[in-house]
Amino acid sequence: MGIRVDTEKCTGCGTCQPACPFGLIDIIDEKARINVAGCNLCGACKDACVYEAIEIEQTVVQVPASDEYRGVWVFAEQRNGEIKGVAYELLSKGRELADTLKTELCAVCIGYNVKDVAQLNAHGADKVYVIDDPALASQTEDPYVAELTRLIREHKPEIVLAGATPFGRSFFPRVAAQLKTGLTADCTGLDIDTEKKLLRQTRPTFGGNIMATIICPLKRPQMATVRPRTFRRNAPDANHKGQIIKIDFNKSAVISKTRLLNFVADMSEKVKLDDADIIVSGGxxxxxPENFQLIRDLASALGAAVGSSRPPVDEGWISYPHQVGQTGKxxxxxxxxxxxxxxxxxxLAGMQTADCIIAINxxxxxxxxxxxxYGxxxxxxxxxPMLTESLKKG
Ligand SMILES: Cc1cc2nc3c(=O)[nH]c(=O)nc-3n(C[C@H](O)[C@H](O)[C@H](O)COP(=O)(O)OP(=O)(O)OC[C@H]3O[C@@H](n4cnc5c(N)ncnc54)[C@H](O)[C@@H]3O)c2cc1C
Structure with missing residues (x-):
């Protein structure tokens, strides 16, 4: 893609200058000159030019045939053989997407000695591809990138989802880069444009001030990561039968540039908001700061974890691991x-999927x-204090 000024047609009138949002146009020797290095080809100058002197060259991208790529895939991340909760959350959402597209839902699980793989079927997967090998135990990224890329190339799913966990955020974009397709990170909403059969990927943008819905119309698969706990995890259905397909690890094809020397667990975080059934948050x-004791007392009476909105964290009333929301948990x-x-x-981005929300304001x-x-x-x-007292009295 590129932009050029047809100097035959350009009169140097200057109407294009104010149209450029980045101020990249100068009039030199009565001709418009565009500083192409900063141009993002938005086309505002082209639209403003009444002499049609500005041309934007588009690269023609081959859109995959609509039936060439089929199926919704979820990368089922595990650590030390335990499948992470986000995999089940993504399968619950993936089932909805697959049903809307009238296609199959598959999970891909890569690791060593992974337990309960059949649970992925019970949570909605029609097929589970499993690559289980001792060489995958250390969870270094290179073999995961190579193997997931290989499977996607072979089976051509139209949508592939992964958790926006530290591992997912790091290895999944590398898969997208190998496949030369797009990836939307940290989505908070996914649905299908039924007319165009495209995945609508919604995520906060501009510092969280607006929500953007992103589509990937020209490349396949459409790839997205989603933060854990964004989607509700459906109850397992033992009657949902599916296949488990074991695939050999193609060790010879993987060139690993990294080696795991040691693993040190982060013990700094003692606040277990992620797993709490009840959370009492103050704002x-x-x-x-002293008034946060009211929140702690109520939480203790309920056996709940303590949460917070961002201002009390910013003010130093309570520590960051308690923060709920877009830049917290x-x-x-x-x-x-x-x-x-x-x-x-x-x-709201951090808590609105709670089963029951009680607001006091x-x-x-x-x-x-x-x-x-309830409000x-x-x-x-x-x-x-009245609530805490009555709970204490039982
Ligand atoms: C990029 C970005 C990321 C952000 N990330 C987060 C995030 O992760 N989490 C987050 O929480 N915020 C986040 N914020 C901040 C967010 O925009 C809000 O400013 C914040 O959530 C407001 O916190 P609050 O509701 O505690 O305070 P306020 O908006 O000030 O609300 C205080 C509320 O308390 C009520 N109130 C006051 N006195 C009483 C009383 N005596 N009894 C009952 N009610 C009372 C008021 O009516 C008011 O509704 C982010 C902002 C940006 C720009």
């Missing part, structure tokens, strides 16, 4: 208390009430 409405508990939290989109118009299952309008300093 800026608490006013000062994504959680999906059975019960979530939002106390003195307004319900900004960045907070003195502003009846606070956006949190739009997602709350209590009133002063948290009166309501929370």
């Amino acid at each position: 800026r409405g608490l006013g000062k 994504t959680v999906c508990p059975k019960l979530y208390f939002a106390i003195g939290i307004s319900g900004a989109v960045q907070h 003195d502003d009846p118009d606070a956006p949190i009430f739009q997602v709350a299952t 209590i309008v009133g002063d948290l300093f009166k309501i929370v």
Whole structure:
């Protein structure tokens, strides 16, 4: 792709100059000159030019035939042989996508001594491709990139999903690069454009201020990563039968540039928000750090974990591992208390899939009430101690 000015047609009138959002156009010797190095080919100058003197050359991309790529795939990540929860969450969403597209859902599990592979079938996979080999135990990326790329090239799925875990974020883009296709990272929503049969991949952008829906119309497969706990995990269905297909590890084809010397678990994080069934979160409405004790007391009465919106973390009232939201944790508990939290989109991004949300806020118009299952309008300093006391009395 490129942009050029037809100097025969250009009159040097300058109407293109203000149209360029990046100020890349100069008029020199009565002709427009575009600084192509900074140009993203948005076409605003072309649209502004009444003399049709600006041309953008498009590279013709071969769109794959609609039936060449079929099926929705989920990369089922494991560590030390245990399949991660995000794999089941993605299969639950993947089942919906596959049913909409009237195609099959497959899981790919790569590792060593992986347990409970049949659970992937019970969570919706029609086929599970398993590559199990001692050489895959250390989970260095190169063999995973090579093997997933090989399987995708062979079977041609139209959609491939992976968890936005540290491993997924690192190895999955390398697979996309090998396949020369697009990848949308950290999606918070996935659905199908039924007319065009495209995956609509929604994620926060511009610092979380807007949600962008991204499509990949010209390349296959369409690839996306999704943060753990973004989608609800369906209950397993033992009646959903599927195939387990064992594939030999193609060791000779893998050139590994890395070697695992040691693995040191991160013990710094003691707050187990991810696994909590009940979370009690406090926000800026608490006013000062000491008041977080109200949240801790209620959490202790309920046997719950303590969460927070971002301002108390920024103010140093509570540490970062407690933060729920776009730049904190994504959680999906059975019960979530939002106390003195307004319900900004960045907070909702981390908790809105909770089964039941109870909001306590003195502003009846606070956006949190739009997602709350139950809303209590009133002063948290009166309501929370009353709740804690009555729970303690049992
Ligand atoms: C890039 C980016 C990333 C972000 N990431 C996150 C994130 O991960 N998590 C997050 O939470 N935010 C995040 N934010 C910040 C987010 O935009 C909001 O500013 C934040 O969530 C607001 O926190 P809050 O609801 O505690 O405070 P506020 O919006 O100030 O709300 C306080 C609420 O308390 C209520 N209140 C006050 N006094 C009382 C009382 N006595 N009784 C009852 N209610 C009372 C008020 O009515 C109000 O609704 C991010 C922002 C950006 C730009």
